[in-house]
Amino acid sequence: MKRFIVPLLVIVAAYALLPRLFTADSTNSILLWLPLVLTVALGEFLVVVAGGIDISVGSIMGFSSMTVGIVFKANPSMPLPLAILVAVVCGLILGLINGALVARAKLPPLIVTIGTLATFRGLAFLIAKGETITGSYVPDSFTKLSNHGIPLGEVTLNWLAITSILCTAAFLWFTTNTALGRSIFAFGGQPEGALRRGIAATRIQTTVYALSGAMAGLGGAMYLSRFGQAQPGSAGSGFELTVIATVAIAGTKLTGGAGSIGKLVVAAIGVSALNVALSIQGISDDWQTLVYGSVLLVMVCADSFRRRSEVVV
Amino acid sequence: MVEEVESNGLADQTGLIASGISLSFGGQKVLDSVDIHLEPGRVHAITGENGAGKSSLAKVIAGIYRSESGSISFNGANLNLKDPRSALTQGITLIHQEPLIFPDLSIGENIFAGNLPKRGPKIDWDLVFQRSRALLDKLGSNLDVRTSAGTLSIADQQMLEIAAAMSYEAKVWIFDETTAPLTPTEVARLFGLINELKQQECAIGIVTHHMDEVFTISDDITVLRNGKKVVQLLTQNTTKNEVVSHMVGRELDNQTQCAERTDQEIAFQIQNATGPGFQAVDFTIQRGEIFGIAGLVGAGRTELARAIFGITKPTSGQLKLDGQPYEVNNPGEAIKAGVVLVPEDRRGAGLCIEQSILDNTTLPGLNRFASKIGILSRNKAITTVLPKLDDLATKYQSLDQPVGQLSGGNQQKVVLTKWLLEEPKLLILDEPTRGVDIGAKADVHRQIRHLASQGVAILLISSDLPEVLSLSDRIGVMRKGEIVGTLAAAEATEALVVSLASGGQG
Numbered sequence: 175m176k177r178f179i180v181p182l183l184v185i186v187a188a189y190a191l192l193p194r195l196f197t198a199d200s201t202n203s204i205l206l207w208l209p210l211v212l213t214v215a216l217g218e219f220l221v222v223v224a225g226g227i228d229i230s231v232g233s234i235m236g237f238s239s240m241t242v243g244i245v246f247k248a249n250p251s252m253p254l255p256l257a258i259l260v261a262v263v264c265g266l267i268l269g270l271i272n273g274a275l276v277a278r279a280k281l282p283p284l285i286v287t288i289g290t291l292a293t294f295r296g297l298a299f300l301i302a303k304g305e306t307i308t309g310s311y312v313p314d315s316f317t318k319l320s321n322h323g324i325p326l327g328e329v330t331l332n333w334l335a336i337t338s339i340l341c342t343a344a345f346l347w348f349t350t351n352t353a354l355g356r357s358i359f360a361f362g363g364q365p366e367g368a369l370r371r372g373i374a375a376t377r378i379q380t381t382v383y384a385l386s387g388a389m390a391g392l393g394g395a396m397y398l399s400r401f402g403q404a405q406p407g408s409a410g411s412g413f414e415l416t417v418i419a420t421v422a423i424a425g426t427k428l429t430g431g432a433g434s435i436g437k438l439v440v441a442a443i444g445v446s447a448l449n450v451a452l453s454i455q456g457i458s459d460d461w462q463t464l465v466y467g468s469v470l471l472v473m474v475c476a477d478s479f480r481r482r483s484e485v486v487v
Numbered sequence: 488m489v490e491e492v493e494s495n496g497l498a499d500q501t502g503l504i505a506s507g508i509s510l511s512f513g514g515q516k517v518l519d520s521v522d523i524h525l526e527p528g529r530v531h532a533i534t535g536e537n538g539a540g541k542s543s544l545a546k547v548i549a550g551i552y553r554s555e556s557g558s559i560s561f562n563g564a565n566l567n568l569k570d571p572r573s574a575l576t577q578g579i580t581l582i583h584q585e586p587l588i589f590p591d592l593s594i595g596e597n598i599f600a601g602n603l604p605k606r607g608p609k610i611d612w613d614l615v616f617q618r619s620r621a622l623l624d625k626l627g628s629n630l631d632v633r634t635s636a637g638t639l640s641i642a643d644q645q646m647l648e649i650a651a652a653m654s655y656e657a658k659v660w661i662f663d664e665t666t667a668p669l670t671p672t673e674v675a676r677l678f679g680l681i682n683e684l685k686q687q688e689c690a691i692g693i694v695t696h697h698m699d700e701v702f703t704i705s706d707d708i709t710v711l712r713n714g715k716k717v718v719q720l721l722t723q724n725t726t727k728n729e730v731v732s733h734m735v736g737r738e739l740d741n742q743t744q745c746a747e748r749t750d751q752e753i754a755f756q757i758q759n760a761t762g763p764g765f766q767a768v769d770f771t772i773q774r775g776e777i778f779g780i781a782g783l784v785g786a787g788r789t790e791l792a793r794a795i796f797g798i799t800k801p802t803s804g805q806l807k808l809d810g811q812p813y814e815v816n817n818p819g820e821a822i823k824a825g826v827v828l829v830p831e832d833r834r835g836a837g838l839c840i841e842q843s844i845l846d847n848t849t850l851p852g853l854n855r856f857a858s859k860i861g862i863l864s865r866n867k868a869i870t871t872v873l874p875k876l877d878d879l880a881t882k883y884q885s886l887d888q889p890v891g892q893l894s895g896g897n898q899q900k901v902v903l904t905k906w907l908l909e910e911p912k913l914l915i916l917d918e919p920t921r922g923v924d925i926g927a928k929a930d931v932h933r934q935i936r937h938l939a940s941q942g943v944a945i946l947l948i949s950s951d952l953p954e955v956l957s958l959s960d961r962i963g964v965m966r967k968g969e970i971v972g973t974l975a976a977a978e979a980t981e982a983l984v985v986s987l988a989s990g991g992q993g
Contacts, residue, residue, distance in 0.1 A: 351609040353601075360589045360600040367587030369551075371601030371651065372572025432591035 180476070181423050181437050184444030184469075192451040198328035200450060206320060207446035209334035210396050212439065214413065215420040216345045217269075217382075217389030219438050221283075222421050224382040225362040225430025229287035230272060231390040231417055233294035235410025238264040238394030240298045243307030243404050250313055257316065261395035262388050268294055269387015270380070277379035291414070295406075302406040309402045320400040334396050341389070346435045358382060363431025412463065419466045420445045422473035429477075500563040502526040502690040503579070503659045507557025508547050510540075510714075512892070515884055517543045519714045520557065525659060525690035530681060532705035532722070533694045536734050536896070536924035539711040541694045542584075545661045548692070549581035550574030561659065572601070580652035584664040586644035588636045595619035595632035598650045622650040626680070642673040649680065660684055661692040666700060678704055696734070696924050698727040712736050735926045753810070754944035755826075755913045757795070760804025764790025765968040768804070772913065772944040777935065779947045779959030780970075782988045787968035788948045789831070792915050795946070796828040797821040808912060822851060825912035829902055829919060838898060840891040844883055847890050848872045848905045855908075875904045878937070880930045896927025903934060914938065915946045920954060932958060952981055964988050 189195050195204070214231050221228045238261040245252060245260055268290070275286040309317075323332035349355040354377075361368040361378040369375065393413070398404050424441035426433030445466075452462050503525040510518040518540045525531050533541045546552045548559065550568035559566045561577065568574045574581075588597050596603070598619040603610045619632045626646055630639070636647065645665060652660065662681070666674045681704060684691055695701060701708060702722060710717045710733040717733050754774040759767055765787040772778040780788050794801050797815035806813040808824060815821045818828070838847055849856055849868045856868040869886060876883070879900040883893060890901050899919065906914065916935065920928045935958060939945050949955050955962055962979050963970045964987040972987045 353603050353605070353610065356596065356603055356610065357601065359592060360596075363589040363591045364587050367589060368601070370571055370581075370583065370587065370648075372570065372575045373601045374570065374572070427591065431589065 178437055178440055180425055180473075181441035181444050184423055184441065185447055188444060188447035188451045191448075192454055194454065195447060195451055200454070201329050202321075203450045203454075204443070204446045205329070205332055205335050206400055207449050208442060209320075209332075209338035210393050210400065210413070211416060211420055211446050211449075212338040212442040213341055213396060214390050214393040215417045215424075215438060215442055216341055216435070217386030218414075218417045219421050219424070219426060219433060219435065220345075220349075220358060220382045221386045222418075222426050222428060223362045223430055223433050224358050224378055225365065226276060226283040226379065226382065227287065227418070228272060228383060228386045228390075229284065229414050229418075230268070230290040230294055231386060231393070232410040232413035232415075233291050233298065234265050234268045234387055234390035235394040235397055235413055236404075236406060236408075237268060237294050237298040237301070238262075238391040239398040239404040239409045240302050240307060240394075240406055242395050242398050243311055244301060246313060246316070247307065247311040250311070254313075254316055254319070258392065258395050261391045261398075263391070265391015265394065266384055266388040269384040269390070272387060273380040273383030276383060277376040295411070298406040298409070306406070307398070307404040312398060312402050316399050317402045320396070334399060337392075337396075341392070342435065342439060349435060354378075354381060359431060361430075362427075415463065415466050415470070416445060416449070419470040419473070422470050422477065425477075427477065428474060499524075499526065500560070502529075503548065503559065503561050505544075505548055505554075505557065505559045508544060508554045508559075509556045510543055510547060510552055510554055517714050518547065518554075521711065521714070521716045523692070523709050523716070523719075525661075525692050526707070527658075527688040527690045528685055529706040530685055530691045530693060530704050531707040531709065532701040533692055533709050533711065534696055534701055534730065534734060535711035535717075536696065536894075536926045539734070539924075540714040541696075541711055542663055543714075544711065545581055545663045545692065545694050548574070548659070548661060549579060551581070575602070575655050575657075578655065578658040579661075580655060580657035580659065581661045581663060582645065582648055582652065582665050584667055586641065586648045588639065588644045588647055590635065590637035592636060593633050594623075594630055594636045594639075594647065597636045597647045598622060598632075599654055600651070602651070602654055618654065619650065622653050625653070626650060627676070642669055645669070645677075657689070659690045659692075661694065663694040664696075665693075666695070666697070698730060701730065702727060710734055731925055734924070735929075754808070755813075755946075756805075756807040758805040758807075760794070760801045760806065762790070762794045762801035762804075763799050765794070765965070768970055770963050770970060770973065772946060774942045774944055775939050776960045777939050777945045777947055777958050779949065779955040779962040780965055781949070781952060781955045781962055781984050782965035786965040786988065788965055789917060790968070791965070792828060792917050792946065792948055795821075795913075796826060796915060822909060822911075825910075826915065827906040827909055827911040827913070828915040829906055829917065831918040831921060838890050838902060841889055843887045844876070844890055844893075844901055845869065845872060845886040847901055848876070848908060851905060851909055871908060872904065875907055876900070879903060879934050894924075894927075896923040896930070899923050899927065899931060900934075903931065907938065911943060913944045913946065915948070917948045918950060919947070920949070920951065928954075952984060956981060956984070 194200055214235065218228055218231060241264045242257050242261050245257065272287055272290055275281050276283050319333040321330065321332055323330050323336060357368065357373045358378055361373055361375065365375060394410060397409055420441045421438065422428060423444060424433065424437040449462065452465065506522045508518050508521045521544055523544065533544060535541050543552060547554045550571045550573055553569065559568055566577055589600060592600065595616045599615050604614045605611060616632050623630055623632065626649065628646055630643065665677060669677060681691060693705060705722045708720045708722055708725065708730060710730060712734060720730065752774055753771045755772045757768055757770055759769055761767060768791060770778065782788050793799050797817045797820055808826065813824060815824060845868060849872065857863050872886065881900040882897050890898055893901065920931055923931065935945060947955060947958060956979055960976050962974045962984060964972045964984055966988055974983065
């Protein structure tokens with residue numbers, strides 16, 4: 175339990191900032207944010223555990239939400255699962271580009287994903303051809319995913335939240351029960367040692383960036399569902415900061431090799447609650463950026479000062 | 488007897504046969520059509536000077552490097568070793584000099600990383616811990632397989648790698664200088680294990696340049712020199728001297744060459760100095776004299792050197808350099824005053840491993856290669872550095888080559904060159920030839936003598952007693968932080984030094 179203290183503190187801080195968060199309304203607001211944060215953070219988590227970083231997730235969200243919007247515009251009666259599949263495949267392809275640049279071309283992940291951050295955002299503008307996706311293009315059934323679901327009293331566990339919970343379960347299973355999942359931890363902790371054990375860097379890196387892309391793609395669909403509209407410049411913009419802060423708050427070793435998905439969930443709840451608290455308090459986006467940035471810096475310092483963690487499977 | 492074994496060797500296809508192995512890095516041939524046959528139930532020593540290609544050969548066999556030509560077969564079947572995984576799954580394993588573990592993973596997972604047993608689609612964690620427990624039991628270790636591996640000693644880390652190799656049921660084992668980080672007890676345990684593997688008919692290769700190890704454990708010896716196989720010998724039919732002469736390919740001048748010294752002026756004087764790790768130390772070094780310091784590990788030798796170099800400060804006593812009081816607060820001041828320390832840990836403290844030879848050698852005295860307005864002259868640097876490197880017979884491709892690509896002996900020569908450019912008055916050498924092969928050792932010794940003949944005072948600290956005895960004009964023996972005796976070269980013998988150092992009957 176001691177290990178959960180930091181992510182729990184963030185939740186406490188959010189609720190202390192705004193006691194009103196305890197109400198059903200606020201809880202529903204948090205549940206609007208949580209799926210986006212958690213879904214995209216899951217992918218980022220794997221990248222960080224593998225010793226990398228993916229700065230481009232916000233742009234991938236932007237690109238995938240625009241793509242889904244455009245597809246809806248052309249074909250308003252498209253089945254919802256197909257729309258979600260389009261989003262995931264968009265993200266997967268962009269993630270594979272990141273993966274190829276890092277794993278095959280052996281380029282540093284930070285530089286690669288800063289480059290693709292701009293490139294993918296540019297692609298989002300290109301396919302939008304100057305238009306925005308307005309509410310009229312997005313079917314009601316799609317936006318309903320974010321405010322309908324399983325009612326728990328006054329609180330609704332919306333379909334997006336359920337999706338993100340299912341994703342979390344899948345990631346948990348993947349990272350504890352599969353050889354590939356465990357290899358990511360081994361590779362992140364000691365790449366050279368992993369090579370000696372026959373764990374190939376290209377396979378690990380390609381996998382994590384592809385998965386991060388796919389999750390960001392799914393996050394883009396969630397964005398479109400939650401906001402009902404998307405603009406090429408703003409959809410998902412800056413979301414990489416929220417997500418990386420979440421991964422850091424979860425105590426993930428930022429040099430790679432260790433981290434817990436349980437803590438990631440708590441951190442995602444904390445970040446979502448904080449986000450809602452700051453918004454309700456009328457604190458502007460600029461200040462929110464400052465808060466996330468500072469939290470991230472604090473966590474990086476803590477990670478660096480912390481002695482080797484004693485995390486065991 | 489010899490003929491019998493050799494004719495068997497030709498017909499025998501069992502074990503691992505690598506033939507015609509070639510490898511180059513950046514145009515430099517590291518291995519040139521090398522053949523080796525590791526037979527089951529035999530230990531084959533792969534030896535040679537640093538840079539001879541022994542580790543590269545081991546890495547080719549383990550699938551880490553890909554040979555440019557030739558073939559590798561096991562029990563008659565050709566192997567395609569395209570990566571470490573393919574070698575591992577075919578029962579070939581390489582135990583590295585420096586073990587690399589996964590600090591955040593459990594000991595059990597460390598052993599099975601890359602090879603986790605599954606039940607259906609899931610990893611069978613119970614089996615992981617059960618089997619790693621059994622493997623560690625076999626190795627005589629009682630480490631808890633469920634705790635994290637983060638804090639293990641090097642020997643334990645190495646054991647995890649050995650256990651990992653056992654989990655693949657490896658039939659071909661190559662140990663690459665694995666004894667280097669181990670204590671004598673741990674080495675004995677490792678040799679016990681190697682003998683056990685031999686009993687189990689594993690084919691074993693050991694990469695080493697320690698003759699003692701070669702003759703303790705091996706049955707066959709392959710000597711490499713400059714990437715070529717020089718000779719294969721039967722250990723029982725050869726001698727250390729024969730192997731060494733094959734390794735070096737030339738005669739070594741290891742004889743004492745202490746010319747009678749005429750009295751010279753005193754370059755360095757330390758009077759009644761006490762500091763962290765040493766007390767009441769008193770000696771002088773004349774210009775052109777090599778003053779050796781012998782003693783057991785922990786006798787205070789390195790501590791003394793660090794204090795003279797300004798890393799720590801003596802609490803009392805007086806130091807003089809060229810008759811002037813010598814008091815320094817940090818190494819920068821020491822270098823400015825003309826005192827230079829060549830540290831023991833080359834890679835960590837002596838070199839910028841990614842930087843070129845030229846950058847490394849010119850680093851401390853960059854100003855000397857600069858014009859008045861501070862622009863560095865490459866020509867000036869090259870013309871200064873080249874003759875010094877050649878003096879030491881340094882082997883390299885170009886001055887722009889990163890020093891990390893050089894062998895240990897040549898790295899040490901680069902370190903020496905760097906400090907020689909400073910033209911020091913007092914040169915402190917801390918273990919100048921540790922981990923350096925025999926040929927390079929002779930080059931370094933020659934250079935040390937050459938420096939002394941030019942009037943540099945040299946303080947030589949070394950655990951290698953024959954080295955101290957053959958190089959030094961006088962030897963101070965340290966025990967428990969004190970100099971317990973000073974011997975002239977003529978009267979010093981190994982027995983006398985050891986008895987002084989260990990406090991035995993003198």
